[in-house]
Amino acid sequence: MELIGRMMDGSFDYDRGGRLEPVSGPGARQEDKIxxxxxxxxxxxxxxxxxxxxxxxxxxxxxxxxxVIARAGELGDEFFLICDGSVRVEVSPDQHVLLGPGxxxxxxxxxxxxxxxxxxxxxxxxxxxVITRQNFSVLLKDVPGLTETLxxxxxxxxxxxxxxxxxxxxxxxxx
Ligand code: CMP
Numbered sequence: 001m002e003l004i005g006r007m008m009d010g011s012f013d014y015d016r017g018g019r020l021e022p023v024s025g026p027g028a029r030q031e032d033k034i035x036x037x038x039x040x041x042x043x044x045x046x047x048x049x050x051x052x053x054x055x056x057x058x059x060x061x062x063x064x065x066x067x068v069i070a071r072a073g074e075l076g077d078e079f080f081l082i083c084d085g086s087v088r089v090e091v092s093p094d095q096h097v098l099l100g101p102g103x104x105x106x107x108x109x110x111x112x113x114x115x116x117x118x119x120x121x122x123x124x125x126x127x128x129x130v131i132t133r134q135n136f137s138v139l140l141k142d143v144p145g146l147t148e149t150l151x152x153x154x155x156x157x158x159x160x161x162x163x164x165x166x167x168x169x170x171x172x173x174x175x
Contacts, residue, residue: 002070002116004061004130005077023060027083027127030055036083037129040102045144053142057135063126070120076109077133085126090119095164098123107150110136 001009007022026032033055037043043054060083063069069087070076081104089097089105099105108117110133131139140147 002074002076002078003067004069004080004128007061008059008078008130008132021062023062023127028060033058033060033129040081042081042102042104042146042149043143050142054139057138058129058131061128061130063122063128065122065124065126067122068119069122069126069128070106070116070118072117072119073115076106076116078106079110079131079133079136079139080104080106080120081129081131083127083129085122085124087126088121088123090121091161091164094168097160104153107136108154111150111154 022028027036030052034048034051037046037051037054037058043051046054058081063085069080072090082099082101084101086098086100087105089099091097105120106116109115140150
């Protein structure tokens, strides 16, 4: 299981971990979370009431640069939204995509139940909003436009992956 999943279900060994921290002070207070969530494009159509519910189901984690947040092939049970910092999605050994504040990842495993499609590594210290699988389902029903945004993002990611594969194939063929 992934680091954050183990922290959330209580099986994480804090003595050996040290590369991610649940945030409990400023930043994790309900009001702080609401203010940050309000700035996220994904939630721009949410009412104050919806933002309050969203803040209740969102946990905040600080992750050290270099830590692996999700590993390709492993089962994943969390959806991640980047609050501060950036992550590197290792789509393939020679293809990386950088995601920064306001961007999200981890939606694919939650949508289709399959393993993580890529490894995701913190490329700077990162503050993440984390939502569990169970709460993600509630979110899909409650947040207006979320399903559509996820579909658009997924289509874009597939298209980019195909374009990169084509470029690689042309490069290998010397075209
Ligand atoms: P998931 O498969 O759950 O875990 C790895 C995540 O990396 C995946 O969800 C997406 O959120 C993200 N991801 C996969 N491929 C790409 C891509 N080509 N561009 C950006 N993000 C991606």
